[in-house]
Amino acid sequence: MTMPCDDVGTSGVQRFEVFTGRGRRRDWAPETKASIVAESYSNAETVSVVARRYGMSPSQLFTWRREFRKQLEDRGLTLPVASRPPTTFVPAVIEPEPACDPPAAVKRSRRQRRSKASVVELEIDGVAVKIGRGADVGTITAVIDALRAPR
Structure with a gap:
């Protein structure tokens, strides 16, 4: 970010950085690290939940877990695998x-029995048009005039 300066004689670019949140590196005591890693291996919660609880990224906790496994392998040990219930x-x-x-027969009024799909079908010079129920007179007239117009 470039900031204008009052001093005309200053040349070059000055930089201004703002860090928000936890920007500092934390030093974890070995006992605390071991406790967090052990908690992440308990099948009670996911690694991400454990990492979030301690304010760290899951990738950091996965790195600690990998380092812990490597230390055990160097000593000839392996982590016990927790058996899952079948x-x-x-x-x-x-x-x-x-x-x-069976449902009782309902007597419908005459208006309800009428088909809602009634249409007007026109055929003029080999062109067929269907006009649906509820079309206004102006629309129907316009369609008929368009069909009669010379082409």
Whole structure:
């Protein structure tokens, strides 16, 4: 970011940086690191949740875990693998639908029985046009005039 200066004799660019949030490096005590890594290996929570709790990035915690595994391998040890409970399924139960009475016949008024799909079909000089119900007179007239117009 370039900032104008009051001093005319100053040449070059001055830089101004603003750091927000946690910008400092933290030194973790070895006991604290070991505690955080051990907590990340408990299958109670994900690594990301544990990292977030301590205000660190998950990638940092994954790095610590990798370093810890390497130290164990150098000593000829391995991490015990926590056994997961076997996957089980809930049994599906299908119940027969209860017998219900057929719906009573509803008498519909004459207006409701009329088809909503009624249309006017026009064919002029081999061109067929369907005009739907509810079209206004002006629209129908315009369509008929367009079909009759010489081409």
